[in-house]
Amino acid sequence: EEPYVAVVYSDYLHLVCSSCFHEDAPLLIRKCKEAPLEACKGCHEVYYCGSACQQNDWKIHEAECKFLSTAVAVPSDIVRMIARLLIRRKRGDHDTFRAYNGRKFDDLMDHRSDFENMGANFDKVFNDTKNYVSIDYMVDREEIVRYVGKLLVNQFAIRGPVDTCIGNGLYIGICIFDHSCQPDLTRRSIGSKMILRSQNREQTLNKNLTVSYISPLACTEERRKLLRSNPFFFHCKCRKCEDTEQDGYARSIKCESCEGGICLVKDDSAPLRCMKCGITSSITHEEANKWNADVAIVEYFGSEDCALFIRKSMHIFSPPNMRDLAKKQS
Template sequence: MARKPGDEILRCLPYAHVLTKTQIRKRCHFCFARCDQFEICSGCQTYTYCDIKCQELDWPIHKSECQCLVNVLPEIPSDSTRIMLRLVIRRQNGDDTKTFGANKLYQRRFVDLMSHYSEMKTYRECYDRNELSKLAGNKVELPSHDVLLEIYGKMLINSFQIPDEFLNKIGTGLFLSSSKLNHSCAPNCAYTYNGSEQIIRALTHIEQPTPEKMFVSYIDNAMPSWERRELLCQNYYFHCMCRWCVQESKQIDQIMTSVRCPDSLCFGFSGFTKDESGRMQLLPCSSCGKTDFPVEFGKEALRLWVYGNKMVKELKQMDEKEDHEGVLKLAENVLSEFDESILHKSNLQFIRIRELAKGACIELELWEKAAAYGEQVYMQKIKCVPHPSSSIGLQLFEQGKLLTNALKIEKALGILIQAENILRITHGIEDSIYLELQDLIEQCEDFLNLPNMG
């Protein structure tokens, strides 16, 4: 049966999953819910559950894992080591040859997943065998190195980061049913999460909603085609041939890497892409069609792109250290440099730096300034991600809240309605984020309908 935008297609629980270190003892380790009161495992005193039911559901794996955690306390191993142990336990329990999935179209076994074993063995850094051996101790018998490498490959290629409602990572999970869906940088489906449960919805009309006709994006696709392809090759071992990477690559790359046309009388922009050999290719101006750019113009466009990447990395490192004032100061200095450069306002590096500046303003409770940066971000970013995107929807929701805090209610309402149009599709009308959004829209409408007391 055909599916329209927003229709739910699939719900699946993870085959194996773990909370990030920072979320342990803050959330239920089975359903990932936040709770005021937890049931703590009496054995390891590490994993917590929202109730006995979740603890019992997790017990088939945790009963073997429990003593392993005791052996290494107070240390908590990395996320990848802990999920590797869970996959080994699944294998010992005979679960790797069992078929999982309520929907027959999406049923799958762990043994059927691709591991790209040969590429993994040659090119990838291996799992931390010492940490895994220390965690397993004498409680769980580890298989051979070759088997572990195969499990590791399947884990890397088929795992998803599980975010909270605001896209902050809270865990990692491997989902067998959704692993049947292939990648596209211009997907027709999207996944969201209700705790540890994954939900797949249609973004566009899908005449035949079968796995081979449905596509999700494995990565954040707000990057030029060559960066996306490089990331996909490194992590998933394929060369993307979707329409964003082939038919529409130049058009999208031009927006993301946009630089002002050197003709002072033209208000258009050029940009660049990279061919299969990695050679940079300047694109015609969007307005005057100019193609004969000076050599130095192309070099400067590339230099600014590389410099932007460096600054984004530096700012993210500062943000992780919670140096919000430092982030804002450096971001504003970089933006001043960009303003004086050939970069066009739609250049992705402008967007990335402004996003980080906005985040710092939120932490410093500079609401009007955060709203000003937020407006610049979403107005340009929406050009880079034209299909319905949960990240754009959530950014608009956040922008609406910032404008509400700044008491710009009428403007906030317009932004929130735009967010509602997207999140209704990506999240569904029963999602907690969507319900919170609807509540804020009603509050804004009520405020605007109040009688004028002046």
């Protein structure tokens, strides 16, 4: 799915095409011509692969270009996202645009009451937006607050080829899926497009499937803490979070002292102790969590890199953990 609106993070504006989101970096293959990115000749702030990408983005950037040209500085990413929503609103897209599953922008939840209960203050975002866009695009404060809520709750980070977050995108169709720390589907960015993948090749797409809103590789306590906070506001009760024993096995490491011993990596900070021989491991929780975090590489890189990573990890991870890695590779 292509994003309804998307922005390249301010720090990457000169490195990433604001249309197709492919990076201008050595040895990276972009789908557009192999040439340095070109700055927009109007605002000189956003960059494109070439005229084709600029023309593709012009329906939004035509107005945005004027905003950027008169701005004292490039505004925050959230303000630029709001501005792009305001441009689409003026074009009538909020009423006419439909995602692949029929959803439209007005169908998105804004969780306004949750933000207000947290004491969120939207005055700065409203004032910054008001100072950035021209008056004929501006709406009242209540509408801006709804826009902010919808963006914070529903947007996804767009990742580059080397797993760097390079921007945010609002995917109206994909954001219908609920969260699970053991998701049915995984997300991957290819340029600005968001791709959903399933390990089950016979899986048909339906709204009851799940994705992970955060890294499923973090420990249960950390995952639940993130999901309880802004902008998710819920206590996760998925199978992985409820079954802490299974979570410990999935992140476990080998015992250094005995054959077949396993040290579970759980949420507490107690020393890692072998379930078989009872000897405490010299590996700390921090080190074990770091190794488990590195597993993220298998989600974003090719099968050859996955296989290499698994071979290098065989002396660290336990058999249950290795089986979980093998599933991720497939």
